[in-house]
Amino acid sequence: MKASQFYLSTLKEAPQDAELKSHQLMIRAGFIKRLSSGLYSWMPLGLRVLKKVENIIREEMNKAGGIELLMPAIQPSELWNETQRWDLFGPQMLKIKDRHDNDFCFGPTHEEVITDIVRKEIKSYKQLPVNFYQIQTKFRDEIRPRFGVMRAREFLMKDSYSFHANDESLQETYKAMFEAYNRIFTQIGLNYRSVAADSGAIGGDSSHEFHVLADSGEDLIAFSDQSEYAANIEKATTQIQVNPEQKSLPTAKIHTPSISTINNLVRHFQCNLDQILKSIAFVADGELVICFLAGNREINLIKLQKTLAVKKLHMAKDADLEKNNLFPGFIGPQGIDHIRQIFDHSVLAMKNMICGANELDYHLKDFNFQQTPSCHDISNVIEGDLSPDGKGQLKFCRGIEVGHIFQLGKKYSEAMGANFLDEQGVSQILTMGCYGIGVSRIVAAAVEQNNDDNGMILPQSIAPFEVIIIPIGMNKSDLVKNECLKIYHSLKENNFDVLLDDRDLRPGIMFAESDLIGIPHRIVVGEKSLNLGEVEYKRRKDQEAYNISLNDVVENLKKVTTKTI
RNA sequence: CGGGGAGUAGCUCAGUCUGGUAGAGUGUCUGCUUUGGGAGCAGAAAGUCGCAGGUUCGAAUCCUGUCUCCCCGACCA
Known part of the structure; x- marks a missing residue:
């Protein structure tokens, strides 16, 4: 290519609103141009990079047995009603109407469409397994788009969906996809890490995320310094270490006028954070719930919501507490059995703790439970925690999520009646997996990871x-x-x-x-x-x-x- | 949705408090000069001051409304 016949357009200065290095550089280099919040044009130079990423992904997908197709970006509401997701997906889904006043959405993902295709196409176990993929534009109406194409509303994604006669077959394809993803990110030249993610209700060790490591990443990853364990902070867990040697002291009620914050308690009692039993009040589906955890830990809302099995969860206001005769800053576990309480597993390691006395201006010192309460993991891990496999300590790093693979099981195939006939001629529900890569986000992540004062230092595999x-x-x-x-x-x-x-x-x-x-x-x-x-x-x-x-x-x-x- | 900030030339921004002909740098165009790290000189084009009302002889500037964008938080397959 001769520069005189191409289009280069660079800027000396980055627009003021570009915060992240990759965002600034991509705009300065003329890779992308903003049209509106979360909407970007790919300029010729940036498009070359995007296409190179796309082609690496395409090649590896093909090698791993994927078959490319292309589905519509616009999808009818009928399909989404079959899985209830028309209502459940929420405001992230851009809903539109056609001239007949029929409901459509701009596809945020394609499980429904692919399952519809497959239920019409796949009739026999002889056609299985099959793994379809596409590289296509998605739209998700993010609450707060940011960092250029890193978190855009419209973005390019590779999404694939595999269908199987049974779980073993799904495992095989899942493994093949896991390996293909590793090859893809290696080939692009990214410093990345695969992160095992808990799959919640679906069960099994069946979800992995792929993160490009970068200090500016939006995700926090916990990993063991001595084993392969690594997980998103949202899902990371630990083994709580208990010291049975420690003896219980008699409890004392202490006058603590106006000492209601954790930091003031530490100063007043000359103790460590983890000796204080922290209480945080939530309103969960209308019911007041008090959570107790070690003072050095933070509540993990995702875990809490799962544990409580509720839909709506928000922090309680002082008024909610006062209604229940509770004093903000002086709440403790003693004498409030009429209120729903939930204990974090960090409480297991605590003895002789400091907690509220449920009386204004009083705390308890050397409090101990008569009977150990039943505990749940509702907090974030902290650095130095024991890895859940018992090997090594947890350390933190930040990552940009560029890939996510998941074993869906029968969630969509069951809801949409996607069946096949097995060897005995018996109708069975298809088992499903899905695998996504954020193609446009990879470009931003690669720039974020590879730059200096003069600009980008792109890996050869994806440089324009x-x-x-x-x-x-x-x-x-x-x-x-x-x-x-x-x-x-x-x-x-x-x-x-x-x-x-x-x-x-x-x-x-x-x-x-x-x-x-x-x-x-x-x-x-x-x-x-x-x-x-x-x-x-x-x-x-x-x-x-x-x-x-x-x-x-x-x-x-x-x-x-x-x-x- | 809550809190904060900003909309003036392609880009970065001044001017707004205190109303009086629309500004600078950079980029673009022309000419000269220069040719190993975004040079220099001279000239030119370029803005409905986000939008809509209002106050005023007169509004980028004051008032009201509205839209958009950014940041922090909440939320997030």
Whole structure:
């Protein structure tokens, strides 16, 4: 590609509203252009990157037995009513009406459509298993879109859905997808981690997320420093370590006027956070619930909601507490049996704790339970916790979720009547798996992970171009011009994705732009070095350039690129 | 949905308090000069000051309403 025949448009300054490095760089480099909140155009340069990511995914999906199809972005409400999700999906789903006043949505996902296809197409066990995938635009009306295409409302996703006669078959495909995903992210050149996720009601160790590791990631990941255990903080758990040696002391009621916050208690009692029994009040489906947990832990709302098995959950207001004769800041477990209480498993490790006395301006010191209450995991793990497999301590890192694989079981096939005939001619419900990759998010994640002060440093596999040729004084020197064209053509003949910057700009501009847009290999052609029969070569990620012989340009590039041609 | 902030040229922003002909830098265009890290000089084009009302002789500026965008939180297959 010659730059004069392409479209490059870069900015010196990033728009003020771009917070994240990847967002700033993608806009400055002319990869994307914002149309509205969470809606972005992919400009020519960015589209090249997106397409490269897409193609790596497509190739690996095909190798892993996936079969590509393409479903409509617009979907009729009837299908969604079959699974109840028309109402359950919530405001994230963009609902629209056609001219006949019929309800449609812009698909946020495609379980319903694919299951409809499969129930009409798949009749026999002989057609199983099957794994369909598409690479397609989704729309989810996020409450707060942010960080450019990292969390956009409209985005490109690879979603696949597999159908099986039984669980073993699902496991096989799931494993194949897990391996394919690892190959995909490795090939793209991302520093990532697969994270086992608890699958809740569906059971089994059957869900994995793939996270690109980055400090700016929206997800917090807990992982063991000595085993393979890794989980999203939403789902991570721990083994609570109990010290049976510790002796119970007699309880004392202490006057603690106006000392109602945890920090003030720590100061007043000269104790550690984990000696304080923290109480947090919620209103769950209209009922007041008091949660107790160690003072150094935070409530995990997802776990709490699951444990309580309620639909609506919010923090209680002071008025809710006062109605029940409770004093905010002085709530404890003693003498409130008429109120629903739930204990976090961190309580198991606590003895001689400090807690509210359910009396204004009083706390209990050295409180102990007569009988250990039944406990649940309703808190987030903290760094240093024992890994749930008993091996090692938990550490934290941040991640950007770029992939998610899941064993759905019969949830959709049952609701929609997707059946097949088995070997005995008996009708059975199909078993299903689904596997997603955020294609456009990968581009943002790759930039987020690979940049410096001058711009992006993209992995060769997804860079908009692999090599750039920068001529110095091209229009002044026929020698420069001819040698550039020669190099350009020989690189193209050798299947390099090469950009010749033939715009005849000042060198500084060309250097700055090629750095900004992250092209991994750079060849500078100037008269001085040409007279020595050489050109300059520099890798984007290296500081120093060096000269190579004019005759060795192609060979040298073959050597320094990992690419197999 | 709650809290905070912002809408003025393609981009970054001043001007608003204290009403009086619409500004700068950068980018774009022209010419000259320059050619190894976003150079220099000269000139030019470019804005319904988010939108709608109101006050006023006069509104980017004051008042009312409204829309959009961003940040923090809540929420999130």
